[in-house]
Each structure stands twice: as structure tokens, then as C-alpha cells.
Amino acid sequence: MIHKEALRFIVPLLLSASLAAALGLYLAGILLLFLAAFVAFFFRNPAREIPTDPRVIVSPADGRIVKIERVGNVTKLSIFLSIFDVHVNRSPIGGRIDAIDYKRGKFKPAFNHAASIENERNTIMVSAGDVKLVFTQIAGILARRIVCWKKVGDTVAKGELIGLIRFGSRVDVLFPAGTDVTVRAGARVLGGSTPIGMML
Numbered sequence: 001m002i003h004k005e006a007l008r009f010i011v012p013l014l015l016s017a018s019l020a021a022a023l024g025l026y027l028a029g030i031l032l033l034f035l036a037a038f039v040a041f042f043f044r045n046p047a048r049e050i051p052t053d054p055r056v057i058v059s060p061a062d063g064r065i066v067k068i069e070r071v072g073n074v075t076k077l078s079i080f081l082s083i084f085d086v087h088v089n090r091s092p093i094g095g096r097i098d099a100i101d102y103k104r105g106k107f108k109p110a111f112n113h114a115a116s117i118e119n120e121r122n123t124i125m126v127s128a129g130d131v132k133l134v135f136t137q138i139a140g141i142l143a144r145r146i147v148c149w150k151k152v153g154d155t156v157a158k159g160e161l162i163g164l165i166r167f168g169s170r171v172d173v174l175f176p177a178g179t180d181v182t183v184r185a186g187a188r189v190l191g192g193s194t195p196i197g198m199m200l
Contacts, residue, residue, distance in 0.1 A: 001045045005147065005164060009039045043164075045088050048192040050159035054128075057093055057179065057197035058159055059189035060135050061171040062086040065196075067113060068185050074134075075175040077196060078116065079189060081140075087164050089137055090192040092173060093199070094158040095128035097150055107139055116172050122146045122163070126156060131178050131199050137163060138170040159192030173197075 017032035051058060063081040070076075081087060105120040120139040125132055137146045148163035156162060165171075175181055175197055183189065183196045 001047065002040050002043050005043055009043075010036050013039065042083065042087060042166075044086055045161070046086060048090075048159060048190065050192050051195055054094070054158075055199045056158075056195045057133065057173075057175075057199065058090070059191050059194045059196045060092045060162075060173060061089050061189070061191045063171070063189060065183060065185050065187045065189060068181060068183075071174075073177065075181055076116075077173045077175065077181055077183075078113070079171045079173070081165070081169045081171070086191060087166065087169065088161055088191065089163050089165065089171060090159050091126055091156040091162050092135055092158070092196070093126055093128050093131070093133050094156060094160075095126045095131075095133075097124060097152055097154045097156060098127045098132065099123075099125040100148065100150070100152055102146070102148075105139070116170070119170075120146060122148050124148070124150070124162065128199070132176060133179070134174040134176075136172045136174075137165050138172065139165060140169045 013032050013036035017029045020029035020032060061079050061081055062085040063079040066080045067078040101123045103121055106118045108114055108119055122137040125134045139146055145166045150162050179197050179199050181197050
């Protein structure tokens with residue numbers, strides 16, 4: 001399945017490929033078709049089996065966990081998404097969106113840990129009872145567009161699509177008191193499917 005966000009890129013590329021072929025520019029047409037196929041691959045939105053246990057916190061993104069650290073009274077878990085990972089983002093828990101805070105910033109490589117505080121980012125807080133979980137969409141060196149389809153006050157289900165980051169990025173999750181991280185750094189995770197924590 002391909003997310004509809006891809007159409008704004010794929011349609012012009014396919015039209016340009018057709019025009020190039022009509023003009024006899026076959027190499028250009030092939031390159032444009034290849035680029036359209038890559039965009040379709042990047043915007044794929046595979047079905048995911050979401051854990052039913054309401055205590056389970058799932059990964060908000062596909063990728064590799066590059067860091068888990070204690071920051072003040074929370075634990076921060078960072079997920080790096082390469083250009084080959086699925087880039088739609090999902091809510092790690094079910095609940096109500098209490099806050100969304102978008103900040104402009106730099107475009108350092110997403111695997112650089114400074115990206116968490118210096119890059120363009122969009123921070124979302126979801127509350128479920130006493131637990132308030134914060135996760136952040138972070139742009140990378142190639143990602144120049146953070147998309148969020150939700151607004152403050154919306155109710156989201158665990159694993160529900162909330163947005164995407166285009167072309168290489170990072171997602172950070174802050175685990176507050178009353179939650180526990182259940183994965184290790186280096187693990188590969190799937191958005192909406194892989195458990196990364198528990199609400200105690």
C-alpha cells in the first residue's frame with residue numbers, strides 16, 4: 001500500500017516520463033520512472049499488527065534504536081530512519097493529543113544526536129490516563145518536510161497514523177514516570193507493531 005501523500009510526487013514524475021518518451025528522450029524517461037518507483041517505495045504504508053494490550057507502548061516509526069539515555073526525570077529513546085525505512089509515523093499509545101509544538105531548525109544528519117535539539121522538529125504529547133507520552137518527529141539532512149495530520153484535541157488509537165517525515169529522519173520518544181523501556185539500543189523496530197515499552 002502506498003500513502004496518498006506520494007501522489008503529488010509520483011503523478012508529475014510519470015507525466016514527465018511520458019513526455020520524455022514521446023520526445024524520444026528514452027534515457028530521461030527511464031530515469032524518471034526509476035525516480036517514481038523510488039518515491040512509491042519511500043511512501044509505502046504496510047499493514048501492521050498492533051498489540052492489543054493497552055499497557056504496551058509501540059514504536060512510532062520503523063528504524064533502528066540508536067540511543068537510550070536518562071534525561072532528567074525521563075528516559076529518551078531515539079530511532080533513526082534511513083531512506084530505505086517506512087517513513088509514516090504512528091502514535092505509540094492510544095489517547096488524546098494534548099499538545100503539538102513545531103520548531104524550525106537545522107538539517108543535520110538524523111543519526112547525529114545533536115539533531116534531537118537542533119534540527120527542525122515536531123513534538124507531540126499524547127495522554128492516556130495519568131501517562132503523558134511525548135514523541136518528536138525530527139527532520140534529517142535529506143528530510144526537509146515534516147507532516148502531521150493531527151491537531152490538539154484529537155483522539156488517536158495506538159498505532160494510528162499521525163504523519164510522516166520525508167526522506168531520512170529520526171523520531172525520539174520520552175518515557176515519563178509510570179512507564180518502562182523494554183527494548184535495547186541497536187534493535188530494529190517496526191512502527192505500530194514493535195513493543196518498545198510498558199505503562200506500569
